[in-house]
Amino acid sequence: MPTKRQMPTVRLRRLAAELRRLRKGAELTREHVSEQTGINAATLYRIETARVRPQQRTLIALLNLYEVGDPQRGEIVALSRGAGSQRWLRPYHSELPEEYTAYISFEAEARAVRNYESLFIPGLLQTEGYARAVIKGVLPMASTREIEQRVQARIERQEVLAKPDPLNLWAIMDEAALRRVVGGPEVMHEQMQRLMASATEPHMTIQVIPFGAGAHAGMPGSFVLMSFPEVEDPEIIYIDSMAGDLFLEAEADVRRYGAIFDNLRAVALSPDDTSNLIATLTKEIQ
Structure with missing residues (x-):
């Protein structure tokens, strides 16, 4: 039976980056x-790309070769011990897709999230009723149990917005996400009220790109760009598509998606005008 691949965590990525830096500082190739x-x-490559967490003896061998002393050595060993921990995850999340649990872990430790959605209300802003209707529609073959697990995970994810030091969320969506009546008028009305309430929170910014804006840079698809409290933790991009989930962290990709998000901010309605549009559409649903 093949070994289940370890999904990356923020700490695992930090450890991998530090080991790469130490090797290059020692002017050594992997060979x-x-x-x-x-x-x-091949094992070293997997360690340095956050595919696996190094065994203790492997890590010590690397630190010896790179001549790493205390206190740095102790910090790296401690980082390695916690590198496989996805602290936020609940026990039942083991039944969710691996990429999704990795995303949940990253999101839970992020400082800020920039999210563009072309067809859906962003997951962190969804009501339970809307989330259930979306998941049923997107996964028509899923069992009731699978649907409820995903709904529960989506609602629990929103705890990052209510903690003492909340996640900073900047959400941009196409007007199509507001116009599509998901779950019926009652569910959609509740969802629109949630959006209006969220827009008043100081750690949340919500914008809508109106149909009148015409073609725009977000039309190819949705994406999430996450940044983290520590400077050592590079930003990461998450793309969820029918072809599968994708994580990107190359500097070129981060710059490109950051520029796309800035462009979308520019063509979208202002936060105040967005709130007015949401209020108007909410009345229409009634």
């Missing part, structure tokens, strides 16, 4: 490290 430590070059 040189392999020759001097006996660590397989």
Whole structure:
């Protein structure tokens, strides 16, 4: 039976980046490290790309080779011990897709999230009724149990917006997300009220790109750009598509999606005008 692939965590990515930095600082290639430590070059690649957490003896061998002393050595060892922990996850999340649980873990530790949605209300702003209707529609073959697990996970994710130091959320959506009546008028009316209330929160910014804006940079699809409290933790992009979930963290990708989001902010209605539009559409649903 194949070993289940370890999904990345913020700490695992930080550990991988630190080990890459140390190796390059020692002016060693992966092949040189392999020759001097006996660590397989493929294994080293997986460690340095946050595919796996290094075993203790492997980590110590690398730190010895890179001549890392205390206190840095102790900090790296401690980081490694916690690198496999996705602290936010509930026990039942083991039944959710691996990429989704990784996303939940990243989101729980993020400082800020920039989210563009072309067809849906952003997950962090969805009501339970809307979430259930969306999940049923998107996953028509899912069992009732699977649907309820996903609904529960989506609602629990929203705790990041209510904690003492809440996540900063900047959500932009196409007007189509507001116009599509998901779950019926009652569900949609409740959802629109949630949006209006969320728009008044100081740590949330909500904008809508009106139909009148014409073609825009977000039309190819939705994406999430997450940033983290520590400077050492690079931003990460998450894309959810029918072809599968995708994480991007290359600097070029982060710059490109950051520029796209800035462009979308510019063509969208202002937060105040967005609130007025949501209020108007809410009255129409009644």
